[in-house]
Amino acid sequence: MQMLEKAGKAKALVLTLVYQDGTTQLDPEQKLGPPVCGLLALMKNDLDCSTPEDPLGPNDSLVYLKLEHTPAWAQQHAHTSQEHFTRDVLLQVLSRSQPVVCYKAKDFLRTALQFYRRDLSWKRVAGCLIQDPQVSGWLLDPANPSSCYQDLLNKHSKRPPTTSALGVKKVSRVISGLCSLFWLNMELCSKLQSQGLWELYSDMELSMISVLAAMESHRIHVDKDALKRTSDLLGTKMKQLEQEAHRAAGQMFLVTSNTQLRTVLFEKLCLHERCENKKLPKTVNKQQQSTSEAALLQLQDLHPLPKIILEYRQVHKIKSTFVDGILSCMMSKNYISSTWCQTSVVTGRISAKHPNFQALPRQPLQITKKQYIQGKEEEVVTVHPRAMFIPQEGWTFLAADFCQVELRLLAHLSADPELLRIFTHPQADVFTMLASQWKGVSEVEVTSEDREHAKRVVYSVVYGAGRERLSGILGVSGEQASRFQDSFLQTYREVQAFIQRTVQKCHNQGYVLSIMGRRRTLPNINSPNWGVRMQAARQAVNFVVQGSAADLCKTAMIRIFNLVSSSGSLSARLIAQLHDELLYEVEDSQVERFAALVKSTMESLQHIDHLGVHLKVPLKVAVSSGKSWGSMSELHIPPSLSPPSPLH
């Protein structure tokens, strides 16, 4: 118990996970990360007197905590006394007010939550103040995140790399690694401060570590049998389509090969010669005839093959990525949890992998199953990957969507009066209003096609897409696309002014900032090469909008997380973040209460006093719920039910 006291009193704590092959988080990452076997903690008390040559001061000490489950057959009690001790140390770590440093801290927190799944609530990680140099390094230069600890160290350490090359024992290598980690953290913190990134780091990104760790430690149940049945169904459908494709082409070829498809379409069938009035897209790198969706849509009236390929690709995508892909993520389990990456997106968004939860198709896919049985009826089956995700018994999925955040932010950032006016009407359909305003017709005259066009033009402006890209997305000529874009910018003059202002600022100072001070430096903004320079300009504009939206969504996640963690009764858990949408699993009895809380918390972010954020537009949140992610229906929250916005 001496150790516990020591851990509590130490001036600083530096941690790393240890894996079964003897490596730590400071070693270059393995392909298939080996299982964790323990935790190494350096308790530092002599912050001044240690040198790289003798990293361990007289009052510093090192402790190894075993994190391995004893096999069920050897268990006396639920946990051994050693496991209880380790848990107490972990609790000590989570509630410390002194700094704790860990490279890839999220992995540490998640491991702790997984190991003590039974008696360490995810709520306990909420308040913890753990620092992570990986996150610091990313905030300082989000475009070039370091690939491993050594990389990060080389990039930021003033001293040359430590002299320990060969012949030094593994233990002392690890110790000096932990010490360098401590100093690196100090160095990065001062850099953050001098760049004005400290608040963003300590108030937002560090809190995100806990949010993501809790999210990763949650198990999402998946209907595995349905997934397997779907895999077979799609498999037979693909075989049928493959045969049809061969018949239409008049030869065998590999349907999944773009190279071979290109040969069939343009060298054998010569379809490009029959549509000289249309401009067919080229591949980006090699300027060949593209076989992309946009190209095939142009060709579909000339020959049956393009349509078959399009359908084949749809089915193939669903099967390979969203059915078989998810099955392979499940291994022998019947649940999944994605890995959420905090430092892989330049704009400050988070990304997901294994599986990528953020790319699951929104729309179900219709499959017509040909039945060669007596009745000539064709059976139609709908395949919907999202519907495979099921809440636990007695729980419900709840989704909260920030409606048109990026567009609202564009309105705020540009202060364009016409764009702002659209958002003063809370009831109206934004894109319908936009289309009517822009095309100069009344709202009832706006066709769904107009609305869709307006939407795409808007986001192409937000994303900074060029003429070619827009014409591809819109399915019109490049001429027409740029006319659409110009007319949009003519209608919303201040938007254009905002774009010019942003590019100019980037030009002057070399970087741009999001609404909460996130930063991206763009060296290419001064490139002599026109194409490169224009690319940087689009990236600058896009960063401000996308990065600011990311700021808002992260703030929402953190606030809701803190509210639930500090509540005795609330139990809702975050399942996924889809950029502008948060997906929760909520106890049935708490759905209404939680929905009101989420909605009011998110909408209250229009004003964040202590950050000086005051959006000129209201934020709108749509809430929906359902017993599967595939069937969510909107929930209408009476405004009176919403509690007043809580502290912070």
Next chain:
DNA sequence: AATCTGACGCTAGG
């Protein structure tokens, strides 16, 4: 003789 790697193409999401 398999396997791996990097470049490229396409598409799901926002």
Next chain:
DNA sequence: CCTAGCGTCAG
């Protein structure tokens, strides 16, 4: 614009 992930193909 910025992601993850599935494919082919050449070396």
